[in-house]
Amino acid sequence: MTQSHSKIVKIITKKDLDTFVNNLIKNEKHNVVGVKTKGIKFVFGPLENASELRLDYDVTILPPKKYFLPPYETLMDFSLNKPFNVKESDVAKPRIIIGVHPYDIIALEQTDKVYLDSQKDDFYKKRRDNTIIIGVDIQKVSENSFAASMKTHVTESGFDLMLTYLGDKYAVTIGSEKGKKLLEKYAKMISATEVDIKKIEEVRKNIALQFKKKLKVDKEEWSSVLAANYDHPIWEKRSQKCMECGSCTMVCPTCFCYDVKDEVSIDLKEGSRIRTWDGCLLRDFTLIGSGEVFRDDIGKRYRHRFYRKGNYLPERYGFVACVGCGRCGIACLPDIADPCDVINDLSHFERSENTGKFFIKQKTEVAEKGTIHIPQSATIKRTERLTEMEMFFEIELDDKKPLGHIPGQFVEVSIFGVGEAPISVSSGPSSSSSFEIVVRRVGNVTSRLFRMKPGDKLGIRGPLGNGFDVKSFEKKHLLLSAGGIGIIPMRSLIQYVVDDENRKKYKDITILYGAKQPSEALFIEEFEDWCKIDDVKCELTVDQCVEGDCWTGCTGLITTLYPKIKLDRYDSENTVAIVIGPPIMYRYVIKCLETLGIPAKNIFVSLERRMKCGVGKCGHCQINGVYVCKEGPVFNYNDIKDLPEAFE
Amino acid sequence: MKTRVAFFDFSSCEGCQLQIANLEEEILDLIEIVDVVSFREVMKEHSNEYDIAVIEGSIMRPMDEHRLRKIRSRCKILVALGACATTGGINKIRNQWPVENVIKEVYKDADIKDNEFFNAFQTKAVNEVIPVDYYIHGCPINRDEFKHVITSLALGKKPVIPTYPVCVECKKNENVCLFELGKYCLGPITRAGCNAICPTNGSPCDGCRGILSKPDVECVMEILQRYDLTYEELKSRCTLYNTNVFNPKDGMTLVRRSKND
Numbered sequence A: 001m002t003q004s005h006s007k008i009v010k011i012i013t014k015k016d017l018d019t020f021v022n023n024l025i026k027n028e029k030h031n032v033v034g035v036k037t038k039g040i041k042f043v044f045g046p047l048e049n050a051s052e053l054r055l056d057y058d059v060t061i062l063p064p065k066k067y068f069l070p071p072y073e074t075l076m077d078f079s080l081n082k083p084f085n086v087k088e089s090d091v092a093k094p095r096i097i098i099g100v101h102p103y104d105i106i107a108l109e110q111t112d113k114v115y116l117d118s119q120k121d122d123f124y125k126k127r128r129d130n131t132i133i134i135g136v137d138i139q140k141v142s143e144n145s146f147a148a149s150m151k152t153h154v155t156e157s158g159f160d161l162m163l164t165y166l167g168d169k170y171a172v173t174i175g176s177e178k179g180k181k182l183l184e185k186y187a188k189m190i191s192a193t194e195v196d197i198k199k200i201e202e203v204r205k206n207i208a209l210q211f212k213k214k215l216k217v218d219k220e221e222w223s224s225v226l227a228a229n230y231d232h233p234i235w236e237k238r239s240q241k242c243m244e245c246g247s248c249t250m251v252c253p254t255c256f257c258y259d260v261k262d263e264v265s266i267d268l269k270e271g272s273r274i275r276t277w278d279g280c281l282l283r284d285f286t287l288i289g290s291g292e293v294f295r296d297d298i299g300k301r302y303r304h305r306f307y308r309k310g311n312y313l314p315e316r317y318g319f320v321a322c323v324g325c326g327r328c329g330i331a332c333l334p335d336i337a338d339p340c341d342v343i344n345d346l347s348h349f350e351r352s353e354n355t356g357k358f359f360i361k362q363k364t365e366v367a368e369k370g371t372i373h374i375p376q377s378a379t380i381k382r383t384e385r386l387t388e389m390e391m392f393f394e395i396e397l398d399d400k401k402p403l404g405h406i407p408g409q410f411v412e413v414s415i416f417g418v419g420e421a422p423i424s425v426s427s428g429p430s431s432s433s434s435f436e437i438v439v440r441r442v443g444n445v446t447s448r449l450f451r452m453k454p455g456d457k458l459g460i461r462g463p464l465g466n467g468f469d470v471k472s473f474e475k476k477h478l479l480l481s482a483g484g485i486g487i488i489p490m491r492s493l494i495q496y497v498v499d500d501e502n503r504k505k506y507k508d509i510t511i512l513y514g515a516k517q518p519s520e521a522l523f524i525e526e527f528e529d530w531c532k533i534d535d536v537k538c539e540l541t542v543d544q545c546v547e548g549d550c551w552t553g554c555t556g557l558i559t560t561l562y563p564k565i566k567l568d569r570y571d572s573e574n575t576v577a578i579v580i581g582p583p584i585m586y587r588y589v590i591k592c593l594e595t596l597g598i599p600a601k602n603i604f605v606s607l608e609r610r611m612k613c614g615v616g617k618c619g620h621c622q623i624n625g626v627y628v629c630k631e632g633p634v635f636n637y638n639d640i641k642d643l644p645e646a647f648e
Numbered sequence B: 001m002k003t004r005v006a007f008f009d010f011s012s013c014e015g016c017q018l019q020i021a022n023l024e025e026e027i028l029d030l031i032e033i034v035d036v037v038s039f040r041e042v043m044k045e046h047s048n049e050y051d052i053a054v055i056e057g058s059i060m061r062p063m064d065e066h067r068l069r070k071i072r073s074r075c076k077i078l079v080a081l082g083a084c085a086t087t088g089g090i091n092k093i094r095n096q097w098p099v100e101n102v103i104k105e106v107y108k109d110a111d112i113k114d115n116e117f118f119n120a121f122q123t124k125a126v127n128e129v130i131p132v133d134y135y136i137h138g139c140p141i142n143r144d145e146f147k148h149v150i151t152s153l154a155l156g157k158k159p160v161i162p163t164y165p166v167c168v169e170c171k172k173n174e175n176v177c178l179f180e181l182g183k184y185c186l187g188p189i190t191r192a193g194c195n196a197i198c199p200t201n202g203s204p205c206d207g208c209r210g211i212l213s214k215p216d217v218e219c220v221m222e223i224l225q226r227y228d229l230t231y232e233e234l235k236s237r238c239t240l241y242n243t244n245v246f247n248p249k250d251g252m253t254l255v256r257r258s259k260n261d
């Protein structure tokens, strides 16, 4: 707060403030919005006249996030007949928002951390760049707010101008060059005196005293309180009353998860890709094609919201992702959503030193590659039906450049009018302009892919995610275990390590592959070729044979293959084990690997979760505090073995 | 060949078919992408060859059941259209009373014995008789959702119908929550997809798109108390579409949502 001395402060009369606002409204370049009434409540909305402005409001129904991440937003328009006539949607014209409270300004600064990271959200960025924020210090404290406890009732940054009501006049603190210019151009004002500056500080101190709702735990302590109470009965108990209405996430200024869907016009000629607010309390948030729902229990979903705000994001970014606005407390009918109440309930419980146990650091920093939403155009070169359920595709990017992936990474395959699906790259890295994928038919995108032919156009975003650190595997034995369609991403790694140039960098390679039944085993011919390479051992097993199958190989689960492997201690320390398969497989296979003496730090897995954005924004893929699309899908087992949601 | 679509009506006000007929210009686009082979609301011709059957209305009589089974056997995809078809809708109000009493009350002493047109049973939703592939909920339906379902089917994809409640859309519209105005609203437990049209226009949601989950009784009682509402208020909200959920006769029969709901 002492900093306000260093900022330029002006004084403006109430009447001149009205004139200033009216001048802004008249100046057509900007779309001027501000706080006004809606029935018994307040909202941000377009201003026609300064007289509508209610700077004495307590809290608005929705935070100003609606201007940066609108509830419904067109990411792009496309034509279905000419799939690559995509038009990136225009973002709104420059806007001035008047009357933003400090906690909402801080919430926007937090959103910046997520949306303006190394994979910038272009739409969000454009809106941030062309919006001017005129804040106002709180004049009336909302009954549900605990902003003072969160130290978000005042702010020194994030605004272009900040208004403070001084009884008969307003002080205007200048926060940016843009704000200063605006003020100079449209307002009549005088410089603030020492007395005025003192008064501002008094006003701000006084605001803090008006909050009735208070935290019993400092916000710095949330992370450690939550880390210690993950299994506390409070989550189950409080969630009993949850109606799963999602309101707590919709109204929250620091909830920014979203869903994406394609809508097409009724003549099937054009369409748009729309993003819309989503929330982790809603059950389908984590639903995947196979019908599986991660965090299926309402108790777990309810808990997730508090952990995301109080532990996961704090560990990742260093701030508590709740600004104490109290909106969730107002919106939640059974009154169970307020973080202040929950944390206070936990206040007399244990703290944990290890606050970061639900979070790991991202390994590969994915390079910024143009826009994050608009796919690159690509063409199907070759297709091959592998089994009843799986189809192979060779795809070439239309710019004829190599995809540039590393094994274990994935791409978002986009079909306009249908949607996107994350699909692993199945071919090894190469300098050729095409790459390969294998798709299992489960839902809309995958079924549509099955009907596509060579020459058809697709969209590709990627490569995305964290792949295998093949360098760190050098001079080691490799034990590769693939179950079911886990062989699809594994093939990329195998192709890389058995490549003439790379083979000598690795010691013995053992490939274990378990399929449900012979008719479902993929890449059998390639498998046989791999077996012929020096010091590459391969074992294939099927869970069962149905009558009529011509099968001479092993039968039994993949776990029956491990007892055949003999490793001495030296070997197990020097073996890297990689496991990719359906969720159920990991627990059993990892037990076998542990029996072989392979340390957890030498085990790598690739996990699947529901994905939408693939770039750490939409929130769908989270395992506790970890984004599978960024820190994964490839993980070191040692990093995630203690994440409660990893192998549920 | 274009996908052939046929529309059929059972016991309903035909309001939902009217919503479609009211698509006006867009109806021309619709017949560009599909062949409408039967649609009493807008055309005289009728054909028994179709891929998609769209059923409006509830099933009230054995003869309806028979006709519905026949339709099911002829089509590949069956879509239930409107609350009457998807949940039984307002036609289910009468299920509170025994059928005989209802018939007596309506037809008094008229001679309807042995006339199959008057041979009614308890109202059924379409899926209580035959399997339904897709639902277009609402009373009446939302035209945009109808377009979404038809374009999806024409493109060979599964339509996506929201599984989240009306509150989500209501909040996106930034409405003042009706509870704060002293009204009981079924938004938190009703399937969204109507863009929260009722609360957005100031009236509470009556749950016409079907109930998603049933919150536990204790929780509902607390909410009533918190917002100074009466049990009467809750009851009146449920008499239109959800007498089966909140039974006004036996008091509250709310139960905790089950995992598979």
Ligand SMILES: Cc1cc2nc3c(=O)[nH]c(=O)nc-3n(C[C@H](O)[C@H](O)[C@H](O)COP(=O)(O)OP(=O)(O)OC[C@H]3O[C@@H](n4cnc5c(N)ncnc54)[C@H](O)[C@@H]3O)c2cc1C
Pocket (backbone or CB within 6 Å): A287, A288, A289, A290, A410, A419, A420, A421, A422, A423, A424, A425, A437, A438, A439, A440, A441, A442, A443, A444, A445, A446, A447, A485, A488, A489, A607, A608, A609, A610, A611, A612, A633
């Ligand atoms: C990192 C990763 C790699 C994958 N690699 C492959 C692969 O190589 N081959 C393959 O056949 N499948 C793969 N999958 C699974 C594949 O993404 C899903 O089967 C696919 O998204 C289903 O989309 P759909 O539109 O056909 O199904 P729908 O059921 O219509 O799905 C609708 C939406 O739900 C989401 N979704 C559904 N299932 C999944 C899922 N399993 N994972 C993530 N999101 C999902 C998507 O956002 C999708 O757009 C992978 C998944 C992940 C996360």
Ligand code: SF4
Pocket (backbone or CB within 6 Å): A248, A251, A252, A253, A254, A255, A309, A321, A322, A323, A324, A325, A326, A327, A328, A329, A338, A339
């Ligand atoms: S969690 Fe609640 S109090 Fe915290 S920022 Fe979100 S809406 Fe406001």
Ligand code: SF4
Pocket (backbone or CB within 6 Å): A241, A242, A243, A244, A245, A246, A247, A248, A249, A281, A331, A332, A333, A334, A335, A336, A337
């Ligand atoms: S607002 Fe309350 S009832 Fe609704 S989802 Fe959130 S916690 Fe549950």
Ligand code: SF4
Pocket (backbone or CB within 6 Å): B012, B013, B014, B015, B016, B017, B056, B057, B081, B082, B083, B084, B085, B089, B090, B138, B139, B140, B141
């Ligand atoms: S659902 Fe409603 S509008 Fe549609 S037919 Fe039935 S009563 Fe009429």
Ligand code: SF4
Pocket (backbone or CB within 6 Å): A247, B166, B167, B168, B170, B171, B175, B176, B177, B178, B179, B185, B186, B187, B188, B196, B199, B204, B205
């Ligand atoms: S008015 Fe109804 S639908 Fe809207 S938020 Fe309130 S309870 Fe939910």
Ligand code: SF4
Pocket (backbone or CB within 6 Å): B138, B139, B166, B190, B191, B194, B195, B196, B197, B198, B199, B204, B205, B206, B207, B208, B209, B210
């Ligand atoms: S708000 Fe409720 S009653 Fe109104 S249309 Fe939607 S689901 Fe039906």
Ligand code: FES
Pocket (backbone or CB within 6 Å): A610, A611, A612, A613, A614, A615, A616, A617, A618, A619, A620, A621, A622, A627, A628, A629, A630
């Ligand atoms: S955050 Fe969107 S898919 Fe990972």
